[in-house]
Amino acid sequence: MIATKGYAVHNATTDPTPWNFEHRDPGPNDVLLDILFCGICHSDIHQARNEWGNAMFPMVPGHEIVGKVAAVGSAVTKFKVGDSAAIGCMVDSCRTCPSCKAGEEQYCENFATVFTYNSKDKQGNLTFGGYANHIVADEAFVLKVPGNLDLAAAAPLLCAGITTYSPLKHFGAGPGKKVGIIGLGGLGHMGLKFSHAFGAKTVQFTTSPSKIEDAKKLGADEVILTKEADWTKNHIHSFDFILDCVAAPHDVNPYLSLLKRDGVYCTVGVPETPLSIQAFSVLGRKHVTGSMIGGIKETQEMLDFCGQHNIVSDIEMTSFTKLSEAWTRVVKADVKYRFVLDCKAL
Amino acid sequence: MIATKGYAVHNATTDPTPWNFEHRDPGPNDVLLDILFCGICHSDIHQARNEWGNAMFPMVPGHEIVGKVAAVGSAVTKFKVGDSAAIGCMVDSCRTCPSCKAGEEQYCENFATVFTYNSKDKQGNLTFGGYANHIVADEAFVLKVPGNLDLAAAAPLLCAGITTYSPLKHFGAGPGKKVGIIGLGGLGHMGLKFSHAFGAKTVQFTTSPSKIEDAKKLGADEVILTKEADWTKNHIHSFDFILDCVAAPHDVNPYLSLLKRDGVYCTVGVPETPLSIQAFSVLGRKHVTGSMIGGIKETQEMLDFCGQHNIVSDIEMTSFTKLSEAWTRVVKADVKYRFVLDCKAL
Incomplete structure (x- = not known):
């Protein structure tokens, strides 16, 4: 022993x-x-x-x-x-x-x-x-x-790395795609780095004005403050994929309105309370899904990708x-x- | 005028x-x-x-x-x-x-x-x-x-026809796929007919023992009574697609446990109260989505399909x-x- x-x-x-x-x-x-x-x-x-x-x-x-x-x-x-x-x-x-x-x-x-x-x-x-x-x-x-x-x-x-890498990869984050990252913490900052490295137009959602500069340094093309009134208004139907890295309970329906038809919202934050989804929010074949870490083969692929692109936490x-x-x-x-x-x- | x-x-x-x-x-x-x-x-x-x-x-x-x-x-x-x-x-x-x-x-x-x-x-x-x-x-x-x-x-x-035809078609109901239909009413009975006609293995979920015979006549390969204790037990991870035709509020989490990885649950019933989704229920990249009727071109395709297969309500x-x-x-x-x-x- x-x-x-x-x-x-x-x-x-x-x-x-x-x-x-x-x-x-x-x-x-x-x-x-x-x-x-x-x-x-x-x-x-x-x-x-x-x-x-x-x-x-x-x-x-x-x-x-x-x-x-x-x-x-x-x-x-x-x-x-x-x-x-x-x-x-x-x-x-x-x-x-x-x-x-x-x-x-x-x-x-x-x-x-x-x-x-x-x-x-x-x-x-x-x-x-x-x-x-x-x-x-x-x-x-x-x-x-x-x-x-x-x-x-x-x-x-x-x-934190594989948890964000896997869904971004699986759901096609890359050139020509618009990707949103909700929350800028341990998971979110890795999601931001990967989405940027994959070549997607990457948007950070945050409630904190103090995080705007950091988000841009980490690779955000745009930062949307979600505490402003009507914050969704100019972004309806524009996202291909939104990765939710927030563990605290919050309303996900506004984010669903930002998805294109057939767009995907994916939680990796796993709030303790259930997601409360209005049926009307998903009617345009908007997808609500969740992802958990990644497989061993994909984890190795992620580490190799990080080596090639000098990505760490x-x-x-x-x-x-x-x-x-x-x-x-x-x-x-x-x-x-x-x-x-x-x-x-x- | x-x-x-x-x-x-x-x-x-x-x-x-x-x-x-x-x-x-x-x-x-x-x-x-x-x-x-x-x-x-x-x-x-x-x-x-x-x-x-x-x-x-x-x-x-x-x-x-x-x-x-x-x-x-x-x-x-x-x-x-x-x-x-x-x-x-x-x-x-x-x-x-x-x-x-x-x-x-x-x-x-x-x-x-x-x-x-x-x-x-x-x-x-x-x-x-x-x-x-x-x-x-x-x-x-x-x-x-x-x-x-x-x-x-x-x-x-x-x-009722196009509302069920469109998501079944879009999400690939057909030979080799296992499809569940929740609810046997106006929408559900059409979903059952279409899924059967598409060649999917089709399972009817119902709370009513009295509907078993009807469901089988309408094309169900199997009927699962969802009021029995442990009704999900033998069906975990087995469904490719589940179409929820029930408008009354009900717990969708047990159905999510029946989906395969990357499987899709789609509501067309549009309950008035929000769907309450445990994050853990979707972590295996289970998808929750919704679909609304269908486009004009697809509606004509559906009517033509009904003509070819003698399907009506x-x-x-x-x-x-x-x-x-x-x-x-x-x-x-x-x-x-x-x-x-x-x-x-x-």
């Missing part, structure tokens, strides 16, 4: 505290990763505080994991000791259903996706995430990180001793634009 | 009563239709009772109109006196925007669709529908009715003197499956 130090939550009312635990010894297909950095995702907080009602404790959060390969199993072919490598939101799946075979393991139709933490592996053991100094995973679910990327700033690509570094403060700021959306834990300071 | 008799509603608290009014003289491109039959659509009642908040009075409802051409303007080429012809939900549009040019006039991006009643034409005059003995319309919005179809039973094709005949009773029964969903007014009995 691999003795590991990490930060764990032991019930829904606590923040993570130091905890010594063990990972399995690497099997023939496994990689042991020495974790360098782990991004802080809002979903870490939702899960640790059991806001989605599915928490299993003890929980070591963290699914934006970057590190160095410290050991490999005998059958591992993709990695050697010393390689930079990354683990995102999944560490296994059924691998046999149509979605898994299509490389969309996050939509495993046998509901057998094993998430990086707060999940049970095929042996029934709880999985533990990246707020720690080691992790063991099957190489099929471990990613290569292009050498030119800053490893700390690359960590959030594993969730804008981050603030933090440490385990400041974790409580960092979580508080994440909940207040007070971070530009993603906290990353320095796991070597554990 | 064409002196016309009809049934009109004069305010939101009355049912239609006899009314004498006038249509414009047919212009060069116009057709004067001697109305034989008019289907009763639930939306007639919503609009006459101002349940959608946009009623304009006096209102002559009716947009499932079949009759004989009584006169044609000098430039009319498609019709001659004596032809069977039909008018559906629209009588004009801007004709210049991308949607109109694509033959999707119902989604006119200049919001210039002129509906058959409760709408204003380009001259600013109120339009009057098919609860009458005449109507005048531009031939571009008048349809040909295949000679083999029963004219009374063909009337509901102009709304299952109807009960009624008359103006029994209109109040018919409306009451429509609201109670107590009709198999569409009332048609005999307009010659006016």
